[in-house]
Amino acid sequence: ETLIGSRYWDAPGGKGANQAYAAAKLGADVSMLGRVGSDHYGARMRANLESVGCDTRGLKTLEGSSGVALISVAETGQNSIIVVSGANDRYAPADVAADRQLLIGARLVLLQLENPYDTVTAAAQSARKTGARVVLDPAPAPASLPTDLLRAVDILTPNETEAARLVGSSVNALSLEEARTIAGKLQHMGPSTVIIKL
Numbered sequence: 001e002t003l004i005g006s007r008y009w010d011a012p013g014g015k016g017a018n019q020a021y022a023a024a025k026l027g028a029d030v031s032m033l034g035r036v037g038s039d040h041y042g043a044r045m046r047a048n049l050e051s052v053g054c055d056t057r058g059l060k061t062l063e064g065s066s067g068v069a070l071i072s073v074a075e076t077g078q079n080s081i082i083v084v085s086g087a088n089d090r091y092a093p094a095d096v097a098a099d100r101q102l103l104i105g106a107r108l109v110l111l112q113l114e115n116p117y118d119t120v121t122a123a124a125q126s127a128r129k130t131g132a133r134v135v136l137d138p139a140p141a142p143a144s145l146p147t148d149l150l151r152a153v154d155i156l157t158p159n160e161t162e163a164a165r166l167v168g169s170s171v172n173a174l175s176l177e178e179a180r181t182i183a184g185k186l187q188h189m190g191p192s193t194v195i196i197k198l
Contacts, residue, residue: 005072012041012048014069015112015137024054031102033058033123034115035087035095037066042087058099062087067114083140088114093122106132113138117146124152136191141165150190158186159197 012021017032024030032054036042038061045066046056067088073079096119103109109127111120111134124134125148135155138145141162150156158166160174167185171178174196183194 012045014045014067014114015139016110017045017049019110020054021049021052024049025052029055031055031058031106033091033096033099033102035060035062035091037062037064037087039065041066041068055102058102060095062090081140083114085114089116091115091119093119095119096122096126100126100130103127103130103132106130108133108135110135110137112136113140113142117142117149121146121149121152124149128152138162138166143168145189147190153191155193155195156186156191157195157197163194163196 016034020030020032030053032049036045036059042061046059046061049056049059065084065086067086068084070082070084071079103123103126106127109123109132111123113120113136115123120136124136127134133154134152135157136149136153138156138158139162141158143165145166160179161172163179163182163186164171164174167182169182174182179196183196186194
């Protein structure tokens with residue numbers, strides 16, 4: 001199906017990168033760990049983060065394409081995102097171990113699911129061992145998450161569709177009561193705090 005859009009915009013981003021950029025711009029001491037490709041998207045991502053003082057020593061460049069997300073936003077504000085993981089998919093648990101020194105002293109570590117689950121789990125567990133609080137933005141949301149990962153997460157931040165999916169529900173628009181019930185179910189899986197976003 002071909003649809004006609006009204007505007008196109010291109011910018012560096014991603015769940016972790018957006019928040020790393022914002023925190024660094026506000027003066028926080030921030031390190032970004034991950035992988036980018038050898039394309040112009042990777043170079044642009046690195047330059048964007050470095051422009052606000054984000055430490056990119058843990059952001060390595062791999063031959064090939066960077067991860068990209070194509071986001072369509074309806075006039076209602078609802079969005080749909082297609083993710084092509086690219087270099088993100090090649091960030092492995094061994095890479096987390098190699099970059100462990102960058103986690104030492106961190107108070108907060110933000111993770112998301114555009115990396116392999118075993119890598120995200122290794123990062124959460126490593127962060128916990130160094131005393132950091134772990135925030136997980138569980139997107140793209142699977143039907144379930146590994147128990148080891150959920151037990152290493154302090155704060156889980158799904159949107160309403162992701163939250164419902166994580167507990168096996170197909171409801172997309174949650175009432176406040178449904179959101180509370182689902183948040184409680186997610187808390188029983190490990191995270192002490194669950195924040196459900198629109």
